Amino acid sequence: MTDLNTLTRLCPAPRQAVHIAWEQVESALGVALPADYKQLAEYYGPGAFCDYIHIYHHGPTEYVNLTGPMPERIRACLRKDFDHGTYPIPHDPARLFTIGGTDNGEYLFWITDPLKEPDRWRIAVNEARGPQWYTFDGTLVEFLTSVLSGQTKVPQFPRDLLAAGPSFTPSRPVLWKTEPVPDQPPVDTAAIRAWAMANGYSVPSRGRIPSDVRAAWEGAIS
Structure with a gap:
């Protein structure tokens, strides 16, 4: 198993480690949960690697919360695709646990097999709007280290992912909202970027979509 020190040397953590009541x-x-994930969460906290890869954490919002509604919703969507044959899924959805996502709409999963040996769980990545899957034969920390060092090229990820070098950007604190979350999937940021470029707006290839572009897109589809 890759030691977390390898990842932190490659991409320094932004803060002192914080204990979490696991x-x-x-x-x-x-x-x-896997031991490497617990260390990762305590050292890095919520945020994004290369402004693209978001690992679910215990907070700060329901959309990226490990214990929030998203992992089960995504699993339900996978189960529907699996049962209806919409997309070929190489793993049983019951064995997939969503551990993160990307700005383009891909999801990262633990393959929870064997269920009671989490340190042996591997990583899978799906395609946002297609049938392609990528499986990494290693832990989450090993996956991130390999991707951020350039050793592993995930076909679904942008070719220029490491153009500015490996980085980690902490999330800004967000107050937890206890009201029910509408039962709908996350916004397809790739669709917003495509619409924006087609309509003369300037948008970055990844990262946060400007609020004026988002507002214009929402007005156009409403």
């Missing part, structure tokens, strides 16, 4: 998190999930 017993409560694992109790809420009903399953033990």
